[in-house]
Amino acid sequence: MLLKGKELAGKIVKKLQNENLPPLTLAVFHPVGDQAAESYLKMKERWLKKINAEIRVFPVYQSTPLVKFYEQLDEVNNDPSVHGIMVELPLPIEVNYWNLHTKINPRKDVDGITFHNQGEFFATITEKIVPCTSVASIRLLEHYEIPLVGKHALVIGRSNIVGLPLFKLFLNRNATPAIAHRHTHDMKTLVKNSDVIAIAAGKKGLVDSSDVKDGATVIDIGINMGEDGKLCGDFNITSENEKERINYSPVPGGVGVVTNAVMLENLSKCYKMLNNISQNGF
Ligand SMILES: NC(=O)c1ccc[n+]([C@@H]2O[C@H](COP(=O)([O-])OP(=O)(O)OC[C@H]3O[C@@H](n4cnc5c(N)ncnc54)[C@H](OP(=O)(O)O)[C@@H]3O)[C@@H](O)[C@H]2O)c1
Incomplete structure (x- = not known):
């Protein structure tokens, strides 16, 4: 049997569409010039539209100072109009990835990479925000x-x-x-x-x-x-x-197609966590 993802992805999206979410915003730190990242960015944009969500792109160039990158990350961490954050890897600047995992607001951590979310996931049987x-x-x-x-x-x-x-x-x-x-x-x-x-x-x-x-x-x-x-x-x-x-x-x-739908689901989970809205499975 061929396990195609389209039907499942459609189901996940439909469920989210029925939740009447407000327009959500995903901040993406994007490595400029990385071909794979360019196509992932376009794909994210396309999928976010399905739930009326927006993308806010923060381009990261080879010349971007590390301090500026962390300043922008801090801004979106604290910006109430941003509900989720994703950092596309590899970045063209020297970032200590372990350090990065402590810098993202865990409630906006759409890909579940922060130590907070990974720690909770590995130490318990809860599956809040999982990659x-x-x-x-x-x-x-x-x-x-x-x-x-x-x-x-x-x-x-x-x-x-x-x-x-x-x-x-x-x-x-x-x-x-x-x-x-x-x-x-x-x-x-x-x-x-x-x-x-x-x-x-x-x-x-x-x-x-x-x-x-x-x-x-x-x-x-x-x-x-x-x-x-x-x-x-x-x-x-x-x-x-x-x-x-x-x-x-x-x-x-x-x-791959299901991953995009789960990204939307994780974004909606982040929105709910930020707003203390209880949800099934938490
Ligand atoms: N479909 C999607 O949505 C999606 C999303 C994310 C990633 N991906 C794809 O999934 C793949 C893995 O991604 P990732 O981020 O996990 O990659 P990664 O960080 O490079 O990890 C690759 C893992 O595979 C292991 N590995 C590599 N060659 C191997 C071999 N010959 N035999 C056994 N194990 C081997 C490595 O072992 P060591 O630890 O020993 O080095 C490592 O643990 C990539 O092709 C990526 O593009 C797909």
Whole structure:
């Protein structure tokens, strides 16, 4: 089965549209000149329009003084007309990323990267503001009713914004997750023994479908540029027959589209936290 993201993303957006939110504003610190960031920025703009929200862009140039960057960050932290903040990485200036994670207002932290939000998420079973892509991956599995309780889940990649939070989301759902990274030995065997595999390495063709057991599910999170100039993921379908034996999410059209919808959801959660509006799931 092909796990497409469009229907789920549409559902998430529709729910938000029915909430009659005021016009929200997302502040984005944008690395000027980074090609991937340029296209993410346009995409964010397009998705924000769906809930009548606006984007406020703070361009970051190589020549931007660090002190100015932090001043602007502080301004939006305290500006009541800004409801969410995202910092597109990598920035063209020397920012200490750990330091950055302490500087964003946790109530405006749309991508759940601050120590406050990550600490609360990892130390408890609450899922307030969790990095968008990891949430999108789990929501896609739940949307297609892929069982998780007691299942062996493998997460490939351990970044703070994708792999690690996804590991915890699996654990919260009573799956038995393992995490693999560049130093992992014999990943093939781990893949073969897993019921659910989420790949977030950014390495084209890292996992072959022929290594995945019958009935298993693969969530492909990686984004790569293929030799044909088209986007592709980390998962490689080795033959047409494989498509019948396993479930997998395509790139593009899988996790990515849901991630955009979850970004809107996290922005609305930030607005509600800022205004002490209670919400389900908190
Ligand atoms: N669809 C979306 O909306 C979305 C959103 C965010 C990211 N992404 C994509 O997801 C991918 C991962 O993003 P990220 O930000 O997590 O990247 P990242 O910070 O570069 O982390 C990559 C992780 O993959 C691991 N890895 C790399 N090569 C590996 C290999 N050969 N075998 C096993 N593990 C390997 C790394 O291991 P080490 O820790 O050992 O180095 C690291 O933990 C990228 O392609 C990114 O573009 C997609």
